[in-house]
Amino acid sequence: MKVQAVLVAVVFAFLLCDSTYARKLKKSKKQKQQVPVEIPPEPVAVPFEEPVVQQEFPGENIEENLVENEVKTEEVDLCATKRCGAGKVCEVVNGLAECVCVPSCPQESDLRRKVCTNHNETWNSDCEVYQMRCLCDHNSESCKGEHYKHVHIDYYGPCKQLPTCLEDEMADFPRRMREWLFNIMRDMADRRELSDYYLKMEREAENNYTRKWTNSAIWKWCDLDEHPHDR
Numbered sequence: 001m002k003v004q005a006v007l008v009a010v011v012f013a014f015l016l017c018d019s020t021y022a023r024k025l026k027k028s029k030k031q032k033q034q035v036p037v038e039i040p041p042e043p044v045a046v047p048f049e050e051p052v053v054q055q056e057f058p059g060e061n062i063e064e065n066l067v068e069n070e071v072k073t074e075e076v077d078l079c080a081t082k083r084c085g086a087g088k089v090c091e092v093v094n095g096l097a098e099c100v101c102v103p104s105c106p107q108e109s110d111l112r113r114k115v116c117t118n119h120n121e122t123w124n125s126d127c128e129v130y131q132m133r134c135l136c137d138h139n140s141e142s143c144k145g146e147h148y149k150h151v152h153i154d155y156y157g158p159c160k161q162l163p164t165c166l167e168d169e170m171a172d173f174p175r176r177m178r179e180w181l182f183n184i185m186r187d188m189a190d191r192r193e194l195s196d197y198y199l200k201m202e203r204e205a206e207n208n209y210t211r212k213w214t215n216s217a218i219w220k221w222c223d224l225d226e227h228p229h230d231r
Contacts, residue, residue, distance in 0.1 A: 133150075194219075
């Protein structure tokens with residue numbers, strides 16, 4: 001009897017475990033069936049559109065191109081590399097950079113700005129001297145005389161009024177002139193600024209006192225006598 005009771009208890013426990021396992025297995029299968037499956041969306045067809053090509057007709061943008069070219073031309077400074085001498089400024093004439101005479105000079109009130117020319121004339125500024133020389137070189141109606149083609153500045157400041165020489169000073173002038181000429185000739189010889197011919201004459205005058213005045217006078221005369229214009 002005891003053996004039968006044990007067997008019945010074992011069978012009952014086995015059946016109970018098998019029933020519990022079956023329920024769990026059924027529940028697991030049911031959960032798997034309930035998992036949603038994601039379906040990828042179908043591709044949407046995009047209609048093809050041909051690109052619109054804008055046709056350009058000749059002469060349609062001529063005005064715009066002309067305006068752009070004018071702007072580019074104005075941006076280029078034609079006078080940037082043009083160099084003009086004293087008394088001249090650069091101006092663009094017919095699309096070309098040219099040197100023209102200074103139209104006007106500033107008014108100077110400082111006496112130190114005045115200049116004395118080789119004509120012993122006092123000018124308000126060096127600008128006016130160079131302006132006049134430019135006007136005469138171009139044969140302008142504003143030129144005050146042909147001799148101003150070669151006007152140049154002797155020194156800055158008003159021209160000095162030289163007093164009349166005394167009789168003794170005039171009598172001593174030839175000697176002073178000879179001394180001055182020879183001193184200039186000797187200084188230029190020391191600086192090697194004389195030609196070989198005149199350098200030889202200077203060395204001769206150093207050794208022969210009688211040739212001192214003659215050689216210096218000959219050198220200066222030939223120095224001033226130049227072709228085509230004398231100095």
